[in-house]
Amino acid sequence: MMRFLGVAIMVAICLAFAGGLALTVWQIAGTPAPVNLPHLLAENLDASGVDHPITAVLLNFRSYDTLLEIGVLVIAGIAGISMAKTTSLEDPDLRTSDSLLYALQRWFVPLMLVLAGYLLWAGSDRPGGAFQAGAVLAASGVMMRLGGIPMDFLRPGMLLRFGLALGFSVFLLVAVASALAGSAFLAYPEAFAKPLILIIEVVLTFSIAMVLLALFVSAPVNRTEEPEEGEAG
Amino acid sequence: MTPSLLYAFAGVALCSIGLFGFVRIRHLLRKLMAFNLIGSGVFLLMVGLAQRGGQPDPVPQALVLTGIVVAIAATALAVVLIRRYYHLSGQTTLAEPRAKRAKPPAPTANREGSPE
Structure with a gap:
């Protein structure tokens, strides 16, 4: 009876929440926007260095968000690998020996690497960009790992930390350099906007793929560590 | 009532379903999934609400990305944290503060030997 009452109260709360939110959405949709953001963006697109409005917002007009985002990702990746407590994140126990996966991998991994490169390049004038490319790169890394291809760079060490931090540090370096050069923090000089955005996109792709892959491989618990972990609990 | 507003209302529905799941479900992985459902609802809400004049607005789309x-x-x-918690405590739910346990939780299936 108590359980039923609890569910009923929760359903009522959720319905009230949905109703309130729907009312708000309806009211917001009814009022005209005070600023015409798409128009404003289209006017300034030429100054941004790229031709696609979303990439322009992500890496030029609101690049502060993107900088903080890659910062969050680096923190999450470092927290993930520090949870793992294994000497090697590349655990031979977890490899599969499925011949179908091997066959699939031989076709898919090169294709996915090319696709990641294309997505990265396409970001300048059509949908695509660092995040999509990084996700595809991380997915091909997951596939390679499942197939047991050795990936030495995933050992916790200098190389992994360097890869995790590369995107964030290059982005921050560009931001600070532009601030020191006299303009605002993260304001690229207009002549170098396109190459700078391209460099940042490349290192971001690399770092995002690294963070996602590190989080994937740090999730399983290593069997050889179990007695020690039991003591800790 | 435009089609894009329909997406916003679908986002509202997802948010409230996720809220229900987040509060009621005890299993941590399912709680995480319910929480992600709330997040997806918020994304759908932002993207749906932003296309007012029929034209998609790139700024909220970039924020959602x-x-x-x-x-x-x-x-x-x-x-990663949930798996670590499960490995250390053998539980899939957070401990109830009121429920007193007479004995420690049973060792999990994948662990050899008693922890103590």
Whole structure:
């Protein structure tokens, strides 16, 4: 009876929440926007260095968000690998020996690497960009790992930390350099906007793929560590 | 009532379903999934509400893209933490503060030997 009452109260709360939110959405949709953001963006697109409005917002007009985002990702990746407590994140126990996966991998991994490169390049004038490319790169890394291809760079060490931090540090370096050069923090000089955005996109792709892959491989618990972990609990 | 507003209302529905799941479900992985459902609802709400004049607005789309990447990383970190918690405590739910346990939780199936 108590359980039923609890569910009923929760359903009522959720319905009230949905109703309130729907009312708000309806009211917001009814009022005209005070600023015409798409128009404003289209006017300034030429100054941004790229031709696609979303990439322009992500890496030029609101690049502060993107900088903080890659910062969050680096923190999450470092927290993930520090949870793992294994000497090697590349655990031979977890490899599969499925011949179908091997066959699939031989076709898919090169294709996915090319696709990641294309997505990265396409970001300048059509949908695509660092995040999509990084996700595809991380997915091909997951596939390679499942197939047991050795990936030495995933050992916790200098190389992994360097890869995790590369995107964030290059982005921050560009931001600070532009601030020191006299303009605002993260304001690229207009002549170098396109190459700078391209460099940042490349290192971001690399770092995002690294963070996602590190989080994937740090999730399983290593069997050889179990007695020690039991003591800790 | 435009089609894009329909997406916003679908986002509202997802948010409230996720809220229900987040509060009621005890299992940590399912709680995480319910939390992600709330996040997806918020993304759908933002993108749906932003296309008012029929034209999509790139600024909220870029914000949602940023949000999606952060949500993926946070979810992966949460899965790592949940697996670690499960490995250490053998439980899939957070301990009830009131329920007193007479004996420690049973060892999990994948662990050899008693921890003590």
